[in-house]
Amino acid sequence: MTVIVDEFIFARSGRVGDLDWTLVSGSGTPMASEPGTIGIYRTDTTAVGGTYAIVHQGGTTTRIADVRYKTFVVRPSNNDANTMIRIGQIGDPIADPPADGVYIEKTTADSTWFYVCRSGGVQTRVDSGITLDTSNFVALAMINLGNAWRFSVQDQAITDIDTNVPGSVQSYITWGVRNTAAASKKLDITRVEFEVP
Numbered sequence: 187m188t189v190i191v192d193e194f195i196f197a198r199s200g201r202v203g204d205l206d207w208t209l210v211s212g213s214g215t216p217m218a219s220e221p222g223t224i225g226i227y228r229t230d231t232t233a234v235g236g237t238y239a240i241v242h243q244g245g246t247t248t249r250i251a252d253v254r255y256k257t258f259v260v261r262p263s264n265n266d267a268n269t270m271i272r273i274g275q276i277g278d279p280i281a282d283p284p285a286d287g288v289y290i291e292k293t294t295a296d297s298t299w300f301y302v303c304r305s306g307g308v309q310t311r312v313d314s315g316i317t318l319d320t321s322n323f324v325a326l327a328m329i330n331l332g333n334a335w336r337f338s339v340q341d342q343a344i345t346d347i348d349t350n351v352p353g354s355v356q357s358y359i360t361w362g363v364r365n366t367a368a369a370s371k372k373l374d375i376t377r378v379e380f381e382v383p
Contacts, residue, residue: 187254191379194225202241203227203378210280212239212363223323223376230372231365239373240362242279247356248382250275250288255329256380258290258361263372265318267294270364271373273326274302277352279360283309286355288335290326292318294366299326301337301345305352314343323376 192203197216202209209229217226229239258273272279274289285307291300299314316339329336334348359380363373 187381187383189379189381191377193377194227194375196225205378206244207241208244210238210240210242210362212237214239214241217374226374226376228372228374229361229363230370231363233368233370235365235368238280238282238362238364239371240279240360241375242276242358242360247358248275249353250277250286250355250357251330251353252383253330253359254381255327256359257325257327257377258375259323259325259377260361261323261374261376262292262318262320262363263374265292265297265320268365268367268369269371270294270366271318271362273361274328274359275357276360277355277357279358279362282364286352287357288328288352290314290328290337290339299339299343301328301335301347303335303347303350303352305350305355308350310347310349312337312345312347314339314345316340316343323374325377 192205231237272291276287301312324340338344365371
């Protein structure tokens with residue numbers, strides 16, 4: 187097994203992180219370090235309504251079933267009815283909603299993080315009960331249990347989902363934020379870690 191980690195410490199023109207992630211739309215900026223946090227990358231919808239600022243691993247896809255775990259350490263800038271966030275492993279990251287994926291999201295109707303397993307357009311979606319924190323970075327984790335996925339936010343609200351679990355679907359490791367009004371919505375990330383064969 188190979189553990190892949192990006193902490194967004196080194197900023198280089200035209201690249202996203204050390205692993206050269208692909209910024210699909212919106213804008214992205216390496217940010218100055220903060221106390222206790224060195225590498226920060228910000229995705230931004232800009233003020234153009236309906237923009238999805240999304241980053242994924244580029245041309246390489248991975249079968250959902252092959253990823254053993256994935257952790258994203260993130261901080262959204264907004265928790266309102268004009269902000270949608272999806273973070274995880276998704277077949278088509280641009281689709282809303284995607285047909286297949288294992289991810290954590292906040293839709294425009296939500297103020298808390300939701301856990302999602304989605305296969306062939308049918309989903310199981312569970313409310314974590316944890317409100318989005320717009321001041322601090324939190325770890326969103328997804329662990330592959332074989333026939334189920336275990337989700338958590340900052341090691342809390344641990345929940346297993348064993349229905350609508352996609353298996354052999356090719357997918358992207360991805361994160362993104364979408365606005366539904368002409369206002370900038372941002373999502374900061376400081377760490378991505380996942381394990382593959």
